[in-house]
Amino acid sequence: MRKILVPIKRVIDYAQKIRVDSSKGGVQLKNVKMSMNPFCEIAVEEAIQLKEKNKGAEVVAISVGPKQCTETIRTALAMGADRGIHIETKPDVRGDYIDLQPWAIANLLKGIVEKEDGVDLVLLGKQSIDSDCGQTGPLLAGLLNAPQATFAANIERDDDGSFTVERETDTGTETIKLNASGKPAIITCDLRLNTPRYPTMPNIMKAKKKPVETISLEDMVKDLGLDLDEVLTPKNEVVEVYEPPPRKEGETVGSVDELLSKLREKGLVA
Amino acid sequence: MRRLQQTITSSTLKRRSSLCPPTVRVVDTATAGLSSVVEQPRPQQYLILPHRRYSSTAAASRLPNDFLSILKSKHPDLKISLNKYDLDSHGHGESHHPLSPPDAVLYPSSVEEIQDILRLCCREVYREGDSDIPNVEIVSVIPYGAGTSLEGHLNFLLPQDDSDVNNNDIIEIPSSLFESNSSSGGSQLLKNEKKKVRIKRKGGISLDMCNFQSIGEVTPGDGFVKVGAGVTRNSLNGALRHTGMQFMIDPGADATLGGMTACGASGTAAVKYLTMRENVLSLTAVLPPRTISTAANDDTASRSKPMVVTCGSNSFKNSAGYNLPALFIGSEGTLGIITDVTVKIYPIPSNVIAASCAFDDLHTAAEAVTTIRMLGIPISRIELLDEISIRAFNQSVKKDELKPMMEEKATLFLEFSGHSESSVKADLSAAQAICVDDFQGSNFEAATDETTRSKLWAARHKLYYSSIALRGGGDNGGATSQSTIVTDVCVPLSKFADIISATAKDLRDMNVFGTCFGHAGDGNFHCILPLRQDDTYEYKENVFKVIDFMTERALSAGGTCTGEHGVGKKCSNVSLHLLQCNI
Numbered sequence: 001m002r003k004i005l006v007p008i009k010r011v012i013d014y015a016q017k018i019r020v021d022s023s024k025g026g027v028q029l030k031n032v033k034m035s036m037n038p039f040c041e042i043a044v045e046e047a048i049q050l051k052e053k054n055k056g057a058e059v060v061a062i063s064v065g066p067k068q069c070t071e072t073i074r075t076a077l078a079m080g081a082d083r084g085i086h087i088e089t090k091p092d093v094r095g096d097y098i099d100l101q102p103w104a105i106a107n108l109l110k111g112i113v114e115k116e117d118g119v120d121l122v123l124l125g126k127q128s129i130d131s132d133c134g135q136t137g138p139l140l141a142g143l144l145n146a147p148q149a150t151f152a153a154n155i156e157r158d159d160d161g162s163f164t165v166e167r168e169t170d171t172g173t174e175t176i177k178l179n180a181s182g183k184p185a186i187i188t189c190d191l192r193l194n195t196p197r198y199p200t201m202p203n204i205m206k207a208k209k210k211p212v213e214t215i216s217l218e219d220m221v222k223d224l225g226l227d228l229d230e231v232l233t234p235k236n237e238v239v240e241v242y243e244p245p246p247r248k249e250g251e252t253v254g255s256v257d258e259l260l261s262k263l264r265e266k267g268l269v270a
Numbered sequence: 271m272r273r274l275q276q277t278i279t280s281s282t283l284k285r286r287s288s289l290c291p292p293t294v295r296v297v298d299t300a301t302a303g304l305s306s307v308v309e310q311p312r313p314q315q316y317l318i319l320p321h322r323r324y325s326s327t328a329a330a331s332r333l334p335n336d337f338l339s340i341l342k343s344k345h346p347d348l349k350i351s352l353n354k355y356d357l358d359s360h361g362h363g364e365s366h367h368p369l370s371p372p373d374a375v376l377y378p379s380s381v382e383e384i385q386d387i388l389r390l391c392c393r394e395v396y397r398e399g400d401s402d403i404p405n406v407e408i409v410s411v412i413p414y415g416a417g418t419s420l421e422g423h424l425n426f427l428l429p430q431d432d433s434d435v436n437n438n439d440i441i442e443i444p445s446s447l448f449e450s451n452s453s454s455g456g457s458q459l460l461k462n463e464k465k466k467v468r469i470k471r472k473g474g475i476s477l478d479m480c481n482f483q484s485i486g487e488v489t490p491g492d493g494f495v496k497v498g499a500g501v502t503r504n505s506l507n508g509a510l511r512h513t514g515m516q517f518m519i520d521p522g523a524d525a526t527l528g529g530m531t532a533c534g535a536s537g538t539a540a541v542k543y544l545t546m547r548e549n550v551l552s553l554t555a556v557l558p559p560r561t562i563s564t565a566a567n568d569d570t571a572s573r574s575k576p577m578v579v580t581c582g583s584n585s586f587k588n589s590a591g592y593n594l595p596a597l598f599i600g601s602e603g604t605l606g607i608i609t610d611v612t613v614k615i616y617p618i619p620s621n622v623i624a625a626s627c628a629f630d631d632l633h634t635a636a637e638a639v640t641t642i643r644m645l646g647i648p649i650s651r652i653e654l655l656d657e658i659s660i661r662a663f664n665q666s667v668k669k670d671e672l673k674p675m676m677e678e679k680a681t682l683f684l685e686f687s688g689h690s691e692s693s694v695k696a697d698l699s700a701a702q703a704i705c706v707d708d709f710q711g712s713n714f715e716a717a718t719d720e721t722t723r724s725k726l727w728a729a730r731h732k733l734y735y736s737s738i739a740l741r742g743g744g745d746n747g748g749a750t751s752q753s754t755i756v757t758d759v760c761v762p763l764s765k766f767a768d769i770i771s772a773t774a775k776d777l778r779d780m781n782v783f784g785t786c787f788g789h790a791g792d793g794n795f796h797c798i799l800p801l802r803q804d805d806t807y808e809y810k811e812n813v814f815k816v817i818d819f820m821t822e823r824a825l826s827a828g829g830t831c832t833g834e835h836g837v838g839k840k841c842s843n844v845s846l847h848l849l850q851c852n853i
Contacts, residue, residue, distance in 0.1 A: 015509060035512065075512045201514035201617045252354065 001057040001157070002118040004047045005184070006081065007109055008040040008063050010072040010095055011130045020243050026098050027130075027241060036072050038196075039125025041079075043189045045196040046155060047123050048080035054157065057120075058082045062112060064105055065095035070212055077207035078199035084212035085112065087220050097131035098238050104231045106139035111224030113144060119184040120161065126151050126188040137188035146183035149176045153192040163187065331373045332473025334407050336565070337390055338374065344386055349377040360476035361426060363419030364523070366755050366801070367839055370425040372412070373473035379481040381578050384556045384607050387411070387477065388576045392558070394448060394467070395565045403440055406467045406562055410474035413607050415529030416502055418521075420756055421838025423533065423602060426474045440466050449561040449574040479528050482609055485509045494551050494584055496612040499528025515615040518543040521834065522734075528608045533836035534600030541791035542650040542687070545834070547599050549614045552582025555598055555606035584612055602836050619650070619687035621694045624723035625702070627711040628679040632656050632774050632786070635680040636767035638709040639790040643763060647700050651685035653730050654790035656774055662740040662785055663729035676729060677713060682790070683730045685723075730787075737785040737798040747803030754801065757817050759824035760794040760833030769827060770795050773820045780812040794833035 012018065013033040021028040036044075044061065051057045061076035063069040064087040073084035087108060093099045113119050127134035134150070141148035149165035153173060156164045161180035166173050168190050178185045199207075221228045253259045263269040331352070338350060351357070352374055361371030378384045391409040412424055442464040482498030485506060493515070497506055504524045507516050521530065521537035529535075531553060536545035543549070556578050563574035581594035598605055629635035635654055642649060657678045664675040682705065686697045698716055705711035717723045724731070734751075741749035761769050770786055777784045777797075788795025797820065799813050821831045831840065 013509075015505060033509075078512070078514075198511045198516070198618055199514055200620045202620060204514045249353075 001050065001054040001120050001161075003116060003120060004050060004057060004059045005109075005113065005116065005119050005122045006040070006043050006047045006059060006061050006076065007105070007122070007124055007136070008044065008061055008072060008076055009037045009125070009128045009130075010034050010063060010065050010069050011037045011128055014038055014129055020241055022242075025238065025241055026094065026096070029094065029096070034068065034072075036075055037125050037128045037130075039127060039129075039189055039191075041125075041196040042191070042193050043123040043125050044076045044079050044081060045194045046152075046189055047121075048197075049194065050121070050155070050157060051080065060085060060116070062109070063087070064100060064108060064217070065089055066091060066093070069095070070214065073212055074204075074207050075199070077210045077212075078204040079197060080199075080203070081210075083210055086212055086214045087217050088214055089217045093217075093232075097133070099232075099234065101131075101234045101236060102133050102135035102139055103235050105136050106143055107226055107231060108220065108224070109136070109140050110143040111220075111226065113140075113184060115224070121163070121185050121187065124186070124188045126190050134188070137186055141186040144183055144186070146186050147178040147181055148186040148188075149178055150188040151190040152187050153190055155187060155193070168192070332471075333373045333409060333475070334393070334395070334472050337409065337472075340390060341376075341387065345383050348379075348383050351375045351377070357476075359417070360414050360478065361424065363417050363422065363424045364751060365420045365422050365425075365838075366753055367422030367425045367427075370427045372410075372426055372476040375414075375476045375478055377478045377481055381554075381556055381609055384477065384609065385576045385578070387475070388556060388607070389559050389563050389574055391475075392562050393565050394450060394562050403466050403468060405470045406443075407470050407472045409472050411477060411603075411607070412474065413477045413479055413499075413528065413532070413603050415479055415500065415526030415532075416524060418523035418525045418529070419533070419838060420758075420835045421832070421840055423836060423838040424476070425839065427839065438468060440468055442466055447562055449563045477607060479526065479607075479609075482528070484610070486612075488513050488515065488615070492584075493586070493616065494612050494614050496610060497527050498610050499531075499608050500526050502526050503530065510615065513615075514617055516618055517613060518616050519546060519549060527611050527613060531599055531608055531611050532601060532603050534834070536789075536792075536794075536834045538651045538653060538789060540789060540794075540834075541652055542648070543616060546613075547596065550582070550595050550599055550611055551584050551586075551614060552580065552612045553595050553598055553608055554578065554580045554610045555608045557606040578609075579606070582612070586614075600836065602838065620689055621691045621718075622650075622685065622687045622723070623694055623698050623716055623718050624726050625684045625686070625698060625714065625716040626726050627682045627684070627702075627705045627714045628677050629682065629705075629709060629711050630679065631771070632680040633767050633771040634709050635682050635711075636770055636788075636790060638682065638705050638711065640763050640766065641704050641708065642701050643791055645700070645704070647704075648686065648688065648697050649684060649701065649791060650687040651683070652789075652791040653683040654770070654788045654795070655681050655683070655729060655733065656770075656786040658740075658777075658783075659733055659737065659785040659787050660729060662736040663732060665740050666732060666736040667728075679712075681729070682711070683727055685727075733785065733787055734798060738800045740785075741783050741800035741802065743802040743804065749800035749802050753803075755799040755813070755817065756835070757797045757799070757820060758794070758832050758835040759820055759829060760792065761824050761827045761829030763793045765827040765829070766790065766793040766795070769820070769823050769829075772823060773797060773816065776816045776819055780816060782809070782812050782816050784813075784816065789833075792833065793829070 011034065013035040016033050019028045047059045051059050059081040061073050061081040061084045063073050067088055070086050073086055077084060113122065122140065124137040137150060138148060149167055151168040152165045153168050154166040158164060163178040163185050165176050165178065165187060167176060218228060221231050251262065253262060260269065341348060341350070356375045357371040358369060360375045362369045376387060378387065388411065391411055393407050394404045395407050396404050410426060412426065414424060417424060445463040445465045448465060479500040482500040484498040485501055486496035488495050488510065495510065502524045503517055503519070506527065510516055518539050519530065519535060519537055520539045521535045525535060530546055531550055534546050557576050559574045559576045561574040583590065598608060629638065639652055639654060642652070657680055660676050660678050660681055664678065667675060684701060686694045688694045702714050706714050715726060717726050738749045738751060738754055743749050770788060774786050782799070784797045784799045786795060786797050801810065801813065824831060
């Protein structure tokens with residue numbers, strides 16, 4: 001195996017309480033703890049495990065977003081990735097769905113895959129916890145005309161370079177083989193795939209010395225020969241962001257008969 | 271020779287009788303055992319285990335009439351629940367003690383709310399028809415974290431029949447305790463003025479600390495983090511996952527840091543990382559009010575407003591006077607409401623090796639542990655399970671072909687961790703030599719990767735529920751976690767082998783089902799004693815005898831009746847013994 005690319009996204013930490021910033025029409029991002037999307041963590045962990053099984057493989061972490069994304073890349077490096085690429089956006093560009101959407105990211109990643117050369121596998125999280133789109137992986141596969149498997153719960157690499165993937169479906173597990181095709185395999189990772197390691201201090205310190213290439217979004221777009229407007233203008237417009245209405249307290253009933261009569265009263269049961 | 275005599279008052283008898291048989295005992299500490307024992311007949315109430323986790327009828331609220339309305343007017347955002355399910359869930363932990371709900375559950379979000387709540391919990395009230403002698407109305411308060419108490423801390427057990435409310439005894443207390451007294455406190459004390467009052471208990475409230483969820487920033491290089499009392503240890507470690515550091519105290523349950531501090535928690539990692547006593551650097555707590563406020567007292571700057579104290583220092587060493595955080599650790603909610611704690615965190619070890627080893631008998635296994643500790647071999651976990659525990663594990667995996675069954679012998683579970691692979695391996699070899707060569711241990715296995723390590727330790731991880739399952743008895747009236755008593759004694763290491771094997775022998779001799787297991791490296795062991803509905807009176811009596819013998823051996827050996835669970839509602843004669851020191 002030669003290269004594994006792992007695109008990662010910096011999102012609001014999963015344990016944070018989300019507040020709607022009604023004036024800006026989005027969620028509040030100021031002074032909120034951010035970290036790597038949990039499914040991207042699973043993807044990084046899988047890449048490291050594959051690297052450990054296949055000596056000589058290189059894991060590259062890629063992120064698109066504001067300058068703090070470098071910290072997110074450092075976390076991936078601490079987990080065991082070898083180098084990072086940070087495509088830095090201007091400070092006025094939000095890192096989340098309102099400004100950066102899967103189509104733009106997929107186009108950027110396609111360019112990077114072709115530029116890097118020798119990429120055997122691209123591992124992504126199945127979706128990000130801020131947008132829940134789940135589109136970047138499949139879009140990338142479509143743009144590259146590459147084989148894909150989504151919601152992977154288990155990945156095995158065979159000696160001929162093909163991947164056998166168990167994937168989650170609503171009715172059970174499906175096993176798919178991605179044949180070696182000269183194109184990188186695109187696999188998106190689901191929860192059951194692995195448990196991401198917590199990096200130890202020595203690895204965190206080593207990560208500070210690993211190379212991270214920072215390039216501005218504008219320069220990258222120019223490099224790849226894409227259209228800046230095409231990349232920056234979101235395909236979907238976010239119309240409104242609001243908090244769900246507060247839950248009302250339920251009623252306690254004294255017996256099953258009372259429950260049935262209440263349900264009938266509300267017209268929920270015949 | 272020390273003799274301890276404990277008499278139980280009639281009200282204590284009523285309150286405690288549902289949990290533990292009251293006894294009058296004379297303990298001779300010169301001999302490691304019992305001398306003469308005088309027992310009172312045990313009342314029937316305590317034998318109605320297992321208890322239910324829900325009350326069948328909602329009890330009428332015992333709180334003062336204006337309690338909640340005053341609070342709501344002062345703090346309209348304060349969430350208060352009177353819902354029966356909320357009350358029930360806040361009336362028990364994870365022990366066998368009977369469900370005893372509060373009259374209200376409050377969910378404070380700030381220190382100010384707690385101050386105002388506490389102030390209302392001790393007030394001077396003049397009732398109609400009696401302008402001379404006021405009532406002092408006291409509302410009990412129990413802070414609630416994750417509800418994982420094993421000793422009944424969260425069970426209110428207030429007199430349900432209001433026997434204290436009907437108690438009309440007049441007592442005298444110093445006037446300086448009263449807010450309403452206009453003269454200064456100093457002159458009051460000198461004059462020794464007293465005031466006549468009647469003490470009335472007016473129910474109880476649960477203070478759910480779930481809104482205290484802050485987790486501070488970790489500065490690289492510092493080995494501590496400040497967390498709100500409602501943060502659970504798993505969510506703290508999740509938040510720390512990218513810092514390379516973790517909070518290392520592992521009591522098994524996902525308890526809150528506030529609760530762990532209040533009960534002096536520890537766990538399997540104490541062999542290397544010690545207990546909460548050594549891991550709390552500073553804390554903030556709201557103290558009970560210094561004076562009894564008047565019922566209508568609205569002045570927030572008054573003397574009765576509870577103080578908020580921040581004590582301790584975020585340095586690893588501190589010689590500045592009284593060790594105030596140490597007072598709170600283990601205070602079990604009796605000294606104040608802890609709102610945040612600063613705890614030590616440690617680097618995640620780079621190398622971990624797990625191992626297990628079987629021994630011919632419990633005593634030999636315990637001796638091996640003592641030797642490993644005395645030789646100073648660095649060890650990060652060392653747990654001892656008796657053969658009944660292994661039988662329970664084997665029973666639970668019988669139908670699972672993937673997990674192999676273990677030999678039914680006393681087994682040690684060890685873990686070594688450290689910075690360098692070679693030193694961890696050397697520690698492992700040294701311990702292996704002791705277990706196998708010196709103590710005839712067999713089947714010594716070791717593992718480095720996480721999956722195999724979990725498999726190796728499976729019997730230890732699944733111990734609690736597999737023990738209950740082995741006792742069995744079916745779905746209706748069989749053993750459950752609500753009918754299981756878990757004991758907790760801690761003794762000096764030299765006595766550990768004798769005491770744990772004596773307890774195991776008691777279980778066999780008295781035909782009582784129980785699994786013994788211990789944090790052997792600390793001299794701390796537990797006995798899991800599941801009870802069933804169909805157990806005879808004699809059986810349950812024997813269960814309590816085993817517990818009593820174990821506790822008395824531990825105390826005679828200079829140990830304690832609780833190594834990590836806290837006192838809670840433990841049998842009063844034992845805990846009072848510890849508090850009264852030498853009498």
